[in-house]
Amino acid sequence: MSRHARTIAGAIVGLLYFGCLFLEPAGTLQSLPMSAPFLPPSLVHPLGTDDLGRDMLAALTQGGRTSLMVATVTALLAVGLGMVIGMAAGLGAHWLDDLLMRTADMVLSLPALLVAILVASLFGGSSLNLALVLGLTRWPTIARIVRAETLSLRRSDFVRSSVAVGSRPVAIAFRHILPHVSPTALSATGIVFGGAILAEAALAFVGLGDPALTSWGQLIAAGYAFFDRAWWMWAFPALALCCTSALVAVAANRE
């Protein structure tokens, strides 16, 4: 995968999401104006209308905002925790490294989607709760990569010189390690970002999404039921989810 393709893929995802922020305010399908139901794609409704006559483009835009919100909060949380824990494990004493990486292994083995379902059951469906669950369970992917890089950087001359002149570990971590691990960490964050997009859609698909926000998963489940008379109700949300998730995967591909 060329660097070029990755940048382009990342830029398209950014533009798509950026567009969502401006086209339509956040909300539910109920907040959208209604016209005639089951209108095929036309100039007035570029992506057609749904079974209650709501514009599919507006619905998709609302779903995009939800998707972006969950994925961004998840990624920020995971990258923050993952960087700090990964660098601490790589620079810290042997026992600290052991403790943190063992914890990471265990956290990564938790069934995140089921934990998210449990949280939805106990606290009600909520996008923020979902992002918290995903962020708090996905940091180990980033921490592992950051730790591995930190360990190899630790033996490099510039880090050893810094230790020799008496820099504190925290200063070394942020001044010398952070800039070097950032590119790989960013790519791992892309994978977490993509995973969050899919998890949010999956939860909404089974009916445990945020009731206050439209989601692509919810639109896919609804559109599937009307596929024989209004293909656009299913095809466009499905396309939006697949394309976004695939583009994120391409952008995060390090191969």
Add this chain to the structure above:
Amino acid sequence: MLLSRLAWAIGTVWLAASLAFLLIHLAPGGPAIALGGDSGAPGYLEEVARLYGLDRPLPEIYLDWLMRVATGDLGHSYRSGQSVLSLILERLPVTLALVAPAVLLSAIVGTLLGLLRTPRGFAASMAALHAVPGYLVGQALVMAFALGLGVLPVQGLVDGRGPGGGGIARLLDMARHLILPVLALALHNLTFVALLTRTRVMAEMERPYAVTAAAKGVAPRLVRRRHALPNAMLGLVSLFGSRLGGFVTGAVTIEVLFALPGLGRLAVTSAIARDHPVVIGLVLFTTAFVVTANLVVDFAFRRLDPRLEETA
């Protein structure tokens, strides 16, 4: 090594149990509602609180909770009154019948695909395909084979209008109903296996033994299959083991889509009905199940490869 894997397994289940405990006590309305449900009957919540000893100090409740989890006492569903463990064990065969063939299929076909001489852009297209969620694949399969061609059932595990009775006919009917769900679950994971195999085999191909084999004139196809694959297999199987959890969570949406009465659908319907004990039980059971499956894969593997036994 063996001990550290065992510690990891027990630690993971402990982590899940502690997480569940934390969530139960943070839940709106308090732990009594989370564990017993909000039935509204007077005196009911007090009854639940007494049953779980919720008036004791928190550390004591916590230890008691861990003991319950360790002994498999996951409480009772307050929709059906059935014990959560028996409810789960009842549904387990359906999920296994969905997940096991999908695991086998994606492992075999994925490995074969990864071994092929692949054209440029193969990795990218596999990565893109991997980004398509299983339930979308499932919906597309239903549109093509069930609604379009009409050769396979749309959903369900058995045909309600079928011949009935038991035995072979019923099993065949179930198998027919499972074809599309298994394909949907497998296709999503197959791409991952193919990518992984390809990367691993390519790494092995650069090792001296593979270069030697190629230099003495062994066909590239055979070098890949006979020399590189067996060595690449090592890392593959253990990585595949770590993906088993992904199959189980992937089964959640597939079971909902195809209306299969498995664990995933049980989790979703229970969560919608606010039947918390069942969902808590499912989180714990799934964690234990995935961890055990990983251990089995690990140990089986150590037996297969003597080199690993030595480093233990």
